[in-house]
Amino acid sequence: MLAPYTTMGLGGPARWFARCTSVEEVRASLLFAQGEGFPVQVFSGGSNIIFADEGFDGLVLNVALRSFREKESSDKADLIVGAGEPWDRVVVRAAEKGWGGIECLSGIPGSTGGTPVQNVGAYGQDVGETLTSLRALDRRTLTEREFSRNECGFGYRESRFKGPDAGLFIITEVRFRLTRNMQPEIRYPELARELDARGVAERLTPADVRSAVLALRRKKSMVVDAADANSRSVGSFFTNPVVTKTFLEEKLKGLPIPAYPAPGGIKLSAAWLVEHAGFPKGFRAGGAGISEHHALAIVNRGGKTSDVMGLAGEIEEAVERKFGIRLAREPVVVRYKPGKEQTA
Ligand SMILES: Cc1cc2nc3c(=O)[nH]c(=O)nc-3n(C[C@H](O)[C@H](O)[C@H](O)COP(=O)(O)OP(=O)(O)OC[C@H]3O[C@@H](n4cnc5c(N)ncnc54)[C@H](O)[C@@H]3O)c2cc1C
Numbered sequence: 001m002l003a004p005y006t007t008m009g010l011g012g013p014a015r016w017f018a019r020c021t022s023v024e025e026v027r028a029s030l031l032f033a034q035g036e037g038f039p040v041q042v043f044s045g046g047s048n049i050i051f052a053d054e055g056f057d058g059l060v061l062n063v064a065l066r067s068f069r070e071k072e073s074s075d076k077a078d079l080i081v082g083a084g085e086p087w088d089r090v091v092v093r094a095a096e097k098g099w100g101g102i103e104c105l106s107g108i109p110g111s112t113g114g115t116p117v118q119n120v121g122a123y124g125q126d127v128g129e130t131l132t133s134l135r136a137l138d139r140r141t142l143t144e145r146e147f148s149r150n151e152c153g154f155g156y157r158e159s160r161f162k163g164p165d166a167g168l169f170i171i172t173e174v175r176f177r178l179t180r181n182m183q184p185e186i187r188y189p190e191l192a193r194e195l196d197a198r199g200v201a202e203r204l205t206p207a208d209v210r211s212a213v214l215a216l217r218r219k220k221s222m223v224v225d226a227a228d229a230n231s232r233s234v235g236s237f238f239t240n241p242v243v244t245k246t247f248l249e250e251k252l253k254g255l256p257i258p259a260y261p262a263p264g265g266i267k268l269s270a271a272w273l274v275e276h277a278g279f280p281k282g283f284r285a286g287g288a289g290i291s292e293h294h295a296l297a298i299v300n301r302g303g304k305t306s307d308v309m310g311l312a313g314e315i316e317e318a319v320e321r322k323f324g325i326r327l328a329r330e331p332v333v334v335r336y337k338p339g340k341e342q343t344a
Contacts, residue, residue, distance in 0.1 A: 011051025045110030083113025099178035124187030128154030136169035
């Protein structure tokens with residue numbers, strides 16, 4: 001069953017499953033699937049993926065490459081991390097050493113290799129700022145190549161690995177450049193207030209920021225915790241939509257939607273749209289629901305993938321009907337038979 005490998009806790013059986021701890025094992029698994037004519041679905045930490053109730057009719061390949069190297073210079077520190085290394089361990093290591101640049105990304109579940117896929121971000125930081133390059137295996141040629149940061153196509157919850165090249169590359173190693181001896185920069189008002197309240201805002205360290213971020217995330221059930229039923233999710237289910245100024249002024253005139261300037265237009269709060277379309281925090285529909293602490297987190301309440309996807313569909317339709325905006329999904333939804341309609 002795939003369910004225990006995911007934070008949502010959903011998904012039926014895989015026809016084949018390979019846990020790969022080296023690039024050679026990844027290659028061998030891909031060759032096996034090619035030989036048998038099976039489709040392959042790659043995943044790592046399982047925190048942004050939803051498998052169908054029927055499972056997956058092919059090979060599910062779990063990237064579990066673990067390695068960790070560090071190189072320090074006078075003002076910088078390079079971290080070279082295997083794709084299967086849990087992301088939060090990287091943040092812990094950086095915070096312990098006082099290296100800045102990823103402290104606001106504390107508590108995000110999943111693997112290090114998963115972070116570039118949607119350019120993970122939180123509290124005003126994203127990995128695209130500190131990632132300098134990555135290595136990835138081309139599934140067509142089975143050869144590894146390097147991508148510089150500029151070649152990754154990073155945007156808001158976006159990269160070439162989620163967009164135009166989705167499914168073509170398996171990320172094997174990621175390289176970050178962090179800053180030594182630098183006061184962290186706080187760009188997010190809620191985090192600034194928390195640090196102020198703690199009386200540490202004047203002489204901040206990455207460890208202070210990590211501690212404050214974790215506290216804020218826990219309050220929203222955004223840290224995976226077996227004891228917290230509201231954290232059985234994939235985090236935010238929808239991204240914040242970006243609309244034009246004209247759309248905002250003409251179609252959403254007078255509505256108190258939280259809105260922020262963003263590249264390409266104005267970013268709106270998806271959480272506000274969901275709540276005001278009739279889906280408040282704590283809403284329940286069969287075996288799925290909305291987190292009691294975060295309006296964007298759809299939670300598995302002991303149901304099935306079909307419950308979660310059913311609720312997601314209802315929310316999308318209601319938001320579109322009421323506000324004329326089609327919300328985009330953040331997680332990857334995997335069909336039982338790629339290319340065919342899924343029941344999920
Ligand atoms: C409680 C909670 C809070 C969260 N908070 C945040 C947040 O604050 N910000 C944020 O951006 N995200 C957040 N997320 C989403 C998620 O944790 C991140 O997107 C994470 O980086 C996904 O990594 P993963 O290894 O779990 O990916 P998986 O779920 O295993 O896979 C997700 C996608 O990435 C692909 N993928 C994974 N590994 C590789 C690889 N090595 N090579 C190629 N493709 C790969 C898979 O094919 C799939 O398409 C949250 C999730 C949860 C459950």
